[in-house]
Amino acid sequence: MTDIFGTERMRATVLAAWTASPARFREDANAEEDFALGGYRDRLIVELAQNAADAALRAGVPGRLRLTLRDGVLTAANTGAPLDATGVEGLSTLRVSGKRDESGSIGRFGVGFAAVVSVCDEPMVASRATGAVRWSRAETAAIVAGEPALAAELGARGGHVPLLRLPFEVEPVAIPDGFDTVVRLPLRDAAVERAVRRMLDETGPALPLAMPALAHIEIEAGDETRTVTADGWRVVEESGVFGPEQVAELFADRPTEERARPGWLVRWAVPAEHGELPKDVAPVVHAPTPSDEPLDLPALLIATFPLATDRRHVASGPLTDFLVERAAETYLRLLASLPKTPRLLDLVPGLMGKAELDAAIRRAILRRLPDTPLLPAISPPADADAGEGTHGAAESEAPYVVAGREASVVAGPAEFLAKIAHVVPGLLPAGWASRHPALTTLGVRRVELSDVIDLLSGEAVEDATPAWWRSLYEVMPADDREALGAVPVPLADGRLVRGPRGTLMLTESSSLDSSLLGPLGLRIVHPEAAHPLLLRLGAAEATPRSVLEDPLTRATVSESVDSADPEPVAQAVLALVDAAGLSAGEAPWLSALALRGADGELYPAGELLLGEGSLAKLIDPGVPFGVAAPDLVERYGPRVLSAAGVLDGFAVVNDDDVLLDPDECDHDLDAEDEWLDAILDLLPDADVPPVAREFTAIRDLEYVADWPSALALLSRPPLRAALQPLRALVNGEIVEVPSYTAWWLSRHEVLDGRRPTSLRLPSGDPLLYGLYGDAPTGVDETALALMGVRTTLADLLASHGGPDELLDLLADPSLEVDRAQLRSLWMALAAVEPSRVAPPTAVRAVLNGEIVVADADDGHPVGGNGGPVPEGLAAAGGPVVAEAPDLLPLVASRPLVLAPFDLAEALSELLDLPVIGEEVTGEITSSGVERPVPAQVRSLVPSAPSSYVEHAELTVDGVVVPWRFHEGMVHASGVEGLARGLAWASGQWSDRLAVAALLRDPQAVPLLLAEADLDG
Known part of the structure; x- marks a missing residue:
């Protein structure tokens, strides 16, 4: 077998170094153990993927890695450049990478393969084109044990030797089809196998995203097979090469070999459907492989950050600072590349980071965010060219992308936002108005509906048509009525007013002519802008009654007499009165309407009479009333004119919740202030003025000449209601007092030239006979009683001032009272509370058997019973009240007030007169x-x-x-x-x-x- 990788030479070199310096052996063993158990303890899959990616990059082919866990063995088959002698040397050394001069390679430290030491004692690497190499802890231990120079050190380490320093040639092995190299790792034990299985399960798209040369990762573990790719991710990256000056500045604190690779790269990736990161992508900074630096963003950051010696944390320094800024810039490019939907907000970082690096990246991003165009506005920012047109152009979404500082959000449906886009610069589409905290971070201005309403009153809507306003009302969010209360409303006369309240809206059922209403100065909503929303917000439907009740109508009517041309106002008001079906007295304020009289002069309607009306026949011809022009009567008829205040019969004043106070109660009635003083005297004291819930009165009574005919009208419904007592609320209780009309009639000579209070009903109490005249017949007795005509002695004495009135009548010598009647009257008066009576100056009494009226002080007779004092009648002292019959002879020459003896004390106190016993001693001067x-x-x-x-x-x-x-x-x-x-x-x-x-x-x-x- 040919030693193509030079493994024998490498072993000899290493052994020579170890034997020459056992400390070198110890150093290599400790360093390998530190990397295997420290920085690379759980990086096995990452390092295998990294070597595969570099091999593919070196060969210029798509990278492919298959990881198979079967029968306790992990194999990693990859495509790309085969293993060569340089590669074997790199794998068999520490901190000496064979990829130093390879541009784009991931491996750069020369220690990554040490990750296999944590799981395996017999690793092997084989390439189809070159051969295979293996390492063996057992064989290495045997060789080291054979070296006497190393025996002591080996013993001190308990037999533990470096695994990867001594490579061994091995026979060629089978390579899976389609792959060029395979790494075979027999796993040390079951615990290691479980750990490797977990690492395979956690392998996700972060690897191909960090290593673009690695297109596919196939994972086979047991019966499960899956493929990991970078598909479905949106990636944005920036890279560059440092010049010499930058290298000197940024790499001053970095190792020498790092300076030899002065390139940098920042890559951000998010799932295409961006949201949270997948569970198989760790939320850490990748540099470019995973570090232990947390990154609390739903995005994957891959950057060439310098690592500390533990290979798990980013080292601080100028290079890291530089890359933090590039990471922020690239992140904003990523955000700008994403679809402009509200999901973009989830990628806006919060203020707090999980670690120092995370916080630094966040700060750098947040500094740039508010000024970076990221958001899709449907209107341009304030300083942008809005193009031609205003309303039409603004109602379609324009391709504006604005920075957060230029953006605004308004809550509401899309149709509404489209309508208001031209008045709210930088307005974002519907769906962006959530309470997402990212909007604040971006500097987006939240515009409340009330602010939008204010903006709608500005120059941006000056040329808006009424139809446009109606289309706006159609899409407005109607749940915030308070804010909408000030929404502009176009009027029929061309004005634009704030708020529907106080406006009138013509509807299909109104049947009113807006041109007829023009002279009234009303705020009529333009027909093309009319919408039900305005009614819900306070506009009133323009019915004849609502138009009449409008404050502007009232103001116009009150000013019509002083108008240069009151005729159009009169025509409009009379037409409304006719259409509303008003009856006389229903709207008393109409009496101020200026109408023409028969003499051609203008009069308030309340000062005009219908020529053939009943009132015209009753009043004095000399009073200041005009007569309605005949053409007005012919055109509108008596009903309409009387409803407008022209006097057909008596005018009736109706009012509600009247404050019975001199400063508040004023209905322009004759002697109304005197009536008010009179009834306030009748009412109990109160902290607040009394209130009359309903007030009804007859006007113009002072002008009546024909009282018999007038009373015939007043005593019948409906005018008779004005005679009913007024019900006043005082201190929480209802108290009845005379109405104005009844009070006024009671004080005037309206019954055959006499006041009602000087008369009694023909069927009234006999005890009042002679004191009061009989009221005329033919008038309703109930009405007469309400006017003050006396009915019974009890009612008279119960009334306010009634006892004083009776005493005054008894002191009138022209009136005749018989003795039995007088006795009954004294009996009734004795029951009156003395505090209600002012002691009389003269009393009716009996003097020497004659009924006379005597002075209360000296008893001098001032008149007889219905005539002059009988001749020769004189009193020997003031009147006294008889309390005992045996004393009568002692005062026979003094006027006597005679009543049952048990009432004497009461009468004495009531009349402020002495009883007989107080005037005589009653001493018996004879003996018996x-x-x-x-x-x-x-x-x-x-x-x-x-x-x-x-x-x-x-x-x-x-x-x-x-x-x-x-x-x-x-x-x-x-x-x-x-x-x-x-x-x-x-x-x-x-x-x-x-x-x-x-x-x-x-x-x-x-x-x-x-x-x-x-x-x-």
Whole structure:
């Protein structure tokens, strides 16, 4: 067998060196062991692939590698240049690569084959064209053991020798068809076989991507066969050669042989369907084979980074810094080459790296990203040439690629984005408006919908047609109503306003002529821009009622009298009133509408009368009203004109939630402020002004001349509702007070020239007879009562000011009151709370048997009962209230207020008058004899006292009186006095006449008792 590789010479040379210096033997053994167990411990497949790639590159053929694991043996068959003596020498040495001068080769350190030492003790390499070579740990150990110079060192190492320093020639072996070289590795044990199986499973496309010369890797392990290629990956790379100056600068800290290969390469690769890296591609930097430097990006980086001596980490220094910058530039080229879809954002690195190199690469990329054109805009950036046209060109996607700083995103459908592209520079298509953090990293501006609405009010839309605006509304995202509330709206008069609220939109059901509405100054949406979205955002459908209720219509109506040409306004408003079917009083503000009168002058509608209307027949001809022009009446009819405020009948003011406050309540009604003061006096005090939920009043009452006819109208529906009490909310409770209309009528002579409050219903309370006149018949009594016509004494006294009114009437000597009526009135007044009454200056009383009106201070009569004071009638003092009958003789010459005795104290307080007992001492000034009360009296009056004091002549305060009940004892003279005293003392005053009869005729007791039994 011919030694074509010179293995014998190589062995002799190595042995000579070892024996000459056993330390050299030890150094070689330690170095091989360090590489096998350290930097290359799990790089077996990578190193086999690397040698295959270099062989293919050297031969200029497509690289192909087949890895087969079977029966505990791993074989690696590859195409390319065969093994030669230089190659064997490279494999049998450490740190001496035979590929030093080969451009493009992956192997460069001369230590990669040491990876086989970790799995095998008998490796072999054979080439079809040249032969085979093998290495053997056992044979090497035997040779070393035969060298005495090495015996001590071999013993110190426990027999462990370098495996790859002594090559052995071997007979040619069979090479698989289609391959040129095979590496055969009998695996050391089962554990090693499992490790190799794992390495085969982890072999992925990173190898052919790092070694482009290696086109295919076939893997056969057990029953599984698969092929690994670089297909389906998008690759971008940059490379170059350093000049002498760059080499001196960048390689100053690198070994000598690295300087001999001054080329550099950066290659990035991502799966064509870029997303996460496949599981069989380690997320590490490849330099160009895998390192231990993590790279937390969904892309594969292959670069000629300088490695540290452990061959697993990138060495820091100027060369690494240079390659980091090139890696960033190349990465941006990769991103620029990818399809412009939102998936591109997944390739934008985050801020935090997993290690120093990863962080450096990220920083270099992130510095460049915001200014690198990567994103597909459907509109140009602000400083780009937008081309011709605005709206039409912007609505189709243009081929703009913009940098992140120039880009904007807006949330919304594609159709909407196409519409707004010309107002949002650098606008990205739909799908890019996600909350992806990469958009912030890229510097993309997020434009909110409210900002877009602001932009739509600028110069970019000045020439937009109403139809264009409608097409915009059609595609707008309608879920953010707050933002859309300011969307521009084109009007029929050519204006563009902000926001649909306050605009009116004509619809198919509106049946309105926009040209007719022009004089009203309304904000009518242009018919070609009308869209349902505007209604949802606050626009009102332009119905006759909504147009009338529009604030601009109201303003135009209120200003129409001062307008130079109010006729078009009047025509528009009257047509709307007709179409809306309004009734009189439904829109009281229309009374300000300027209309022509029959005299050709302009009047507010509320100051015009229908010539044949009912109100025209009721009012004084001299009042300041005009008469509607006959042609207006003929054209629009009485119904429309009265609905517009022209007075046919009484005008009705209707209002809601009226604040009953002098500064707020103003309906231009006669004496409205006086009415408000009056009802506020009736209402309880409150921290906030009362509120009337509903307010209804009749206008122009002050101009009525024919009150009988007017009252006939006011007392019937619907006007009668204005007479109903006003319901005011005070302190959370409802309180009723007189309505304005009822109050006004009550204060004016509207009933046969008299105020309603001076009259009573013909069917009213008899106790009021003589004090009030009878109201005229023919008017509804309920309506009369609401106007203030008096009904019953109880209602009068319960009303505000009613007790004072009754006392004033009783103090009027021109009015006649009979004695029984007067007694009933005093009884009713005694029940009134004194705080509600002002003490009268004159009272109706009884003086010497005559009913008179007497001065409250001195009792001087100021009038008789319905006339002058009877002749010779004079009072000896002021009026008093009688509280006991035995004292009446003491004040016989003073006016007496007479009522049941138990009401005396109440009347005294109410009228601020003394009772008799406060004016006289009541002292008994005569003497008498105590006598027993006849037994017959006690049978009739069981509670009568048992005795009394009989006086021949009883005097009290010097006045002769028939009886006196004093300190629990009856004093009397005569039968009549005794009878009254006993009846009063026993509390049976009404039986006084019966007691007197009994005292005169004791035999009459049975008959009197029988009569008493008949009492009710």
